[in-house]
Amino acid sequence: MHVEKPITIDSMKSRDLSLSKVMILIFVPATVLTAAYWAIGHLQKIIPSLLLFFLLAAIILFPAELAIILFAGKKEFGRYSLKSALVNQKKPKAARTLLIGVMLFGLAGILSIVVKPLESLLTSPISGKLGAVLPAYFDWTNFELLRQYPKNMVLWTCIGYGVFNVFVGPVVEELFFRGYLTSKISRFGRRAPIIMTVLFSLYHLWLPFQNLFRISAFLPAAYMAWKENNISIAIVFHCLCNLVSTVSFILVLYSV
Template sequence: MLLTIPSTRYENSILYTNTKKRTRYVRRRSYMKQSPIVLQGDMGLPRLLALIFIPTILATAAYVVVGLSQQAIPSLLLFFLVATLVLFPIELGVVLRASKRHYGSYSLRSAFANHKHMPWWKILAFALVLFGYAGIMSAAIGPLERMLMSPLSDRLYRSIPAYFNWDNLEYLRHYPKGILLTTCVGFIAFNVIVGPIVEELFFRGYLTSRISRFGRWSPVIVTVLFSLYHLWLPLNNLFRILVFLPAAYVAWRQKNIYIAIAFHCLCNLISTIGFIVALYAV
């Protein structure tokens, strides 16, 4: 006897089974390798500005208030502590919450929207080329910007306590050796690793994908806002924009955020080494 199954029920059963299989497959796949799913719905500019500047205003305000009330630790170390307690948790929280809203669980997945896999050597090659460009900009644009901004810079540092001037190495050397060593270790950890990774996940990963309606202008907009977001270093915007824009564009074009992360970490590594060498060169 031939048994027949109502077609609607059978088709629904197959659809349900296949849907379950696809769901399990998507969940098991590493979104950090490749995630072709694009976040739905672009972000408005007011929300974009709020997500960028509210956290940095809060962190900078806390840094200034605490710095004015105590000077037991160097301002550089104080800033790392404030960033760890205020700035980075907010930025990561935005990414985690977006992942929960769009994908159903707290993760970094929203920072990897439309992400495509790339071999590690190719990522490193992009980062090294971009780093070479950054070196050229550092030699060509850095001194020019410092010269143009020197009147404003001199006025600014005359009006604030020497404690907040990160370039004042003589002031910094008055701290005990143990505190200086802790500051240098913190500088390496947060300026070379934690800071660049969190910022790239937030800016080049999540935020850039949420203003995709601007097309190739998306990385430009985010890069300019990223530079302005550095309220604690307000006089280096031209250099920051010119250095980070190519990396942001390449990461956006290649759909791989690791390019921007590797580049950012590499740039900060060299600047951190230079700072530490200058600090101990007495």
């Protein structure tokens, strides 16, 4: 009978990946998604851009990230599983996990008051010029354009936004970044969550002008998830952040 060896710090380091390979795993799927979104968005305007993006993410990005984890599980543990994303994870205590997640969410709210205006000020010269040349179709804040679509299409956009932005996206991304990839750079110690937070932010190629806020908001959650060996903290935090942004989007969309 095969007895699985316990996972130690040394064995984790032996499973580490080079930063170049980590970056390939992160940016290849993200680049393919962004390119497909850009190309298809130019070819058609039947589907709203936000709905198109999440449909493509459901077809390209999230399956790719899950496949990487599953194949790693097969390679390392002999069967397709999410185990590579859950190495040395402690069984989460629901109340503590929720409390920490909510506190981190509150901290992110405070940071948004300070960091977002600063980032907007710093990036406005570039984002303004880019916004002037990009088709209005790709502007997710162009509510007037979205309201021109049939009501059922607008409804499906909101449903897709809710499902993929609030639930599917955060869970898959946290398993991939805070779970699998962070464990693959364990040699960096406490710098690992910092490195992964920066890479996580930069991987959002479709939202290039929010990196300062994204890094400052997600770093405390990434560090706590790493320190506590509990990615559920990061999942709760991520879901809460995206829930607020999604609800805000829908309220503004239907405010007229």
